[in-house]
Amino acid sequence: MRWFNRCIVGILPLFPKSFVWIFSRRYVAGKTLADGVEKARSLNAEGCLVTIDVLGEDISRLDEAEQAKRECMAVLDAIRNEKINGNLSIKLSQLGLKIDPEACYRNVREIVQKASEMGLFVRIDMEDASVTDATLAVYRRLRTEYKNVGAVIQACLKRSREDVQQLIREGIAHVRICKGIYDEPAAIAYKDKAAVREKYAELVRLMFESGSYAGVATHDKILVRRVLEHVKAKAVPNSHFEFQMLLGVTEKRRADLVARGYALRVYVPFGEHWYAYSMRRLKENPAMAGHIIKNLFIRN
């Protein structure tokens, strides 16, 4: 079945986007901010927190970065006006990091400043390893002025233990820990699933031991169980961490954690650039394509 699912994902780009949308809509709130707000509202009603992300791919001009900034600002307005219990996630490449780091910094600073005035939080997603240093540099600079901003560390990168320890030493480890979605070379990244899981657990442990606020972003049931065991054994207060999951993924596990009283934040992406995002998600889990095909053709 695996090869079949991989084949489906492999040939999806040959189909019209309207067809691919059938596969994508579970991972994406929709194409407009109104879609994002509606999804955020329904997740809030289920007891989940949200983080809203304006989908965007690599840009090549600074006016596109300006546009992305305006869209992020609009999300902040919507969160406040619609009384959404949530925050904003941003990607620095979308805001100009690879074109002009200084212009990118100004864009992000404006967003974080506005969020700060509104009492809202901004998470800076982590992209591929070519921008890890630049992303952390922007984060450090922002933290000299603002507290309402956090970073992301990827457990698959060999450097990440040192990065987390350094952020802890600096007193700015407000970090989401994730496995890392980018396919990095073996020279800088663990390639073995079990090794990544071990590193993940280690990073979360470091965060907990330092008393830093951790975003535990994983759907991995073994990791969720290990984190909960650690929480229980070391009496980590619930106020020191939250689970985080992607929209459309392991919804039952999500509901279970919410029912048990844990904070759980759902990553809610929306926007015109839904296509590239959902292709990444489907490549990550080709089995999902198989399930969707089955649901399309087999009616119970």
Ligand code: FDA
């Ligand atoms: P793993 O990939 O082992 O998945 C565990 C189980 O979850 C699978 O067995 C399957 O059941 C289910 N699952 C996972 N992905 C699925 C999918 N697409 N469809 C259906 N089921 C799926 N990465 C990054 O590099 N930078 C970032 O900033 C972020 N940000 C981020 C925020 C949030 C809230 C989350 C949850 C994740 C990220 N990621 C990320 C992505 C992350 O690095 C990682 O690629 C995915 O979370 C998958 O890793 P898991 O830990 O879930 O384990």
